[in-house]
Amino acid sequence: MAEVEGSCHCGAVHFTAAYAPTDINDCQCDHCQKRGVLWAYYTPKDVTVTGAGSSYVWGHEHTRFHFCTVCGCTTHWTAVDPKRDRMAINARLLPREAVAGASVRKSPGPR
Ligand SMILES: [Zn+2]
Numbered sequence: 001m002a003e004v005e006g007s008c009h010c011g012a013v014h015f016t017a018a019y020a021p022t023d024i025n026d027c028q029c030d031h032c033q034k035r036g037v038l039w040a041y042y043t044p045k046d047v048t049v050t051g052a053g054s055s056y057v058w059g060h061e062h063t064r065f066h067f068c069t070v071c072g073c074t075t076h077w078t079a080v081d082p083k084r085d086r087m088a089i090n091a092r093l094l095p096r097e098a099v100a101g102a103s104v105r106k107s108p109g110p111r
Contacts, residue, residue: 006093008073013051013066015076015089017042020098024091029109031058035065035074038104039088047089049076060110 004021007014021040032039053075055066062081067074076089091099 004094004098006075006089006095006098008051008053008068008071008075008093010068010071010073012070013049013053013068013073013075015047015049015093017089017094018046020094021091021102024099024102024104025088026104026106027109028106031065032109036092037074038091038099039077040091040094040099040102041086041088043085044078044087047076047087 002020003016003018005014005016017040025039025041027037027039052069053066054069055064057064057080062079063077064080065074065077073093074090075093076087078087091102
């Protein structure tokens with residue numbers, strides 16, 4: 001499968017994923033709804049992120065949410081525990097054609 005590339009609105013944070021997502025999660029938790037994100041999940045070895053952003057950790061502290069400090073777009077999340085082999089990119093920052101074939105589900109998110 002072909003790589004896909006995305007970036008925040010201003011372009012300061014850029015990422016490349018090894019393949020286009022086939023499944024996207026429209027997480028229904030309050031936090032993700034306020035951010036307006038759609039998550040595409042990967043293992044960290046399949047994603048390269050460049051550029052300077054900041055991050056935010058809250059609640060259960062399992063997940064670090066990254067965002068661009070210039071334009072504010074949420075770009076991705078990473079696991080706080082480096083042994084956890086999972087991360088997600090914000091599929092809203094991918095080209096529309098890269099996500100056109102993906103199914104979208106609505107998970108309730110963490111409680
Ligand atoms: Zn930006």
